[in-house]
Amino acid sequence: MSLMVWDNTLALGVQAMDGEHKELLALMNKIHDGFLAGAVVNDTVARLGAACARHFADEEAFMQSIAYPELNVHKLLHKQLLEKYAHHAGAIKAGGGKANEAFFSFLKLWLVSHIKGIDAKYAAHSRGAGR
Numbered sequence: 001m002s003l004m005v006w007d008n009t010l011a012l013g014v015q016a017m018d019g020e021h022k023e024l025l026a027l028m029n030k031i032h033d034g035f036l037a038g039a040v041v042n043d044t045v046a047r048l049g050a051a052c053a054r055h056f057a058d059e060e061a062f063m064q065s066i067a068y069p070e071l072n073v074h075k076l077l078h079k080q081l082l083e084k085y086a087h088h089a090g091a092i093k094a095g096g097g098k099a100n101e102a103f104f105s106f107l108k109l110w111l112v113s114h115i116k117g118i119d120a121k122y123a124a125h126s127r128g129a130g131r
């Protein structure tokens with residue numbers, strides 16, 4: 001069972017970033033599938049962490065390219081998310097590689113509130129900039 005299914009309410013209309021968000025979602029679902037099957041998910045958790053770090057860097061470069069005025073605040077939020085992610089990943093490792101509900105709640109909240117609330121703002125700016 002998927003943790004979350006992609007739908008258009010998550011789409012920003014910035015193709016490259018939507019593509020990366022979809023990849024992150026696919027990895028989240030893979031971890032969730034592993035969790036349901038009782039599997040050790042350390043490797044996938046590490047992959048998702050690396051994919052998030054790459055995505056944030058790509059997103060920050062995109063925001064820079066459109067002269068997004070709230071870039072620094074957004075960067076700080078990314079940094080905090082990566083710190084929280086590392087904390088969860090550490091707890092999963094310490095727990096023998098089994099994921100937990102707190103981790104999935106964090107992922108879901110990140111998806112919904114960060115993509116829809118925070119990422120959506122640079123997408124609106126990018127539309128305003130005529131790109």
Ligand SMILES: [Fe+2]
Pocket residue numbers: 059074078114118119
């Ligand atoms: Fe973001």
Ligand SMILES: [Fe+2]
Pocket residue numbers: 017021055059115119
């Ligand atoms: Fe994003």
